[in-house]
Amino acid sequence: MRLLRLVFLGMLLALLFDAKQGVAQEFKLKGAIFEYGSKIRIGLAVITNKRNLSSVGSNDIGLFEIKAMVGDTIVITKRRYNDLQLVVGSTKDMVLYLKREETLREIVVQGESKKQALDAIEKDFKDKGSFYAGKPPIALLSPFGGSPLTFFYELFGKTPRDARRFRKYRETELKESYTDGFFNKKIVHENTGLEGKELEDFMLNYRPDYEKTKNWTVYDGMKWIKDSYKKYTATLK
Known part of the structure; x- marks a missing residue:
């Protein structure tokens, strides 16, 4: 019985550790959005994290912050521009470029x-x-x-x-x-x-x-x- 309790406690601690690690891995992904081929910053674009379904908008100078984890898929949409979808590869700030609808x-x-x-x-x-x-x-x-x-x-x-x-x-x-x-x-x-x-x-x-x-x-x-x-x-x- 004591052995079973120890195994149970060990599994519980492992789960708590994994959960803690998962929370620790979530961070504020920062980035800037530009028009492709120019230095024009794109405001009011919508940035969505497909994992947690959170969304934010870029500000007037194209900057944004959104909660994310490495491996999350981010989608950026803006009227009159093609959608951009990408996978978060690191915790570094991102510079993104949207192409106008051809x-x-x-x-x-x-x-x-x-x-x-x-x-x-x-x-x-x-x-x-x-x-x-x-x-x-x-x-x-x-x-x-x-x-x-x-x-x-x-x-x-x-x-x-x-x-x-x-x-x-x-x-x-x-x-x-x-x-x-x-x-x-x-x-x-x-x-x-x-x-x-x-x-x-x-x-x-x-x-x-x-x-x-x-x-x-x-x-x-x-x-x-x-x-x-x-x-x-x-x-x-």
Whole structure:
């Protein structure tokens, strides 16, 4: 009986020792978060420890502290950036880098390129003498410093008429390019898994208009796609 008690006490002490060691191994992991390829610090990123499910946010200069143990998996998320997941390898401070979402960057670049091309065409109309794109101000009819000839030329001339049509086209194209940043084949495919004709049909039937998207964030765009996909699958059923 005495031997059994000794064995039991030994096991209990071992368990208490292990527990103490486990607590001792937990520490405050400190780090800083930067944008990949630059010196920009990222604030308001969410840092989550998958083991104990604790979460903290990085401050305005990208610094954070979170309870962790060596071997824990840490996940860093931030809107408009790709998620970063890593394993804590030591108790040393960490410097982390988040990459911007490539899809968003590509759309922004494409949109800027299109805008530059459209601006160049509009400048060409001005070089040809149409300064008001076919919509002259009424002040041009004033006998005091006005220019009635310019006013009537802008109203009825061929070049201003073409410029007026082009300006409408330009406005439409820029609005559509902006909406493309939230609703394009790559983003829709990644969030729905649709391909081929199904993807084409979905994008045709559920594309949001500019009035909806003009004040959107990336989160709003993702929510629209997911909500629309639920409607789409319900229709198939």
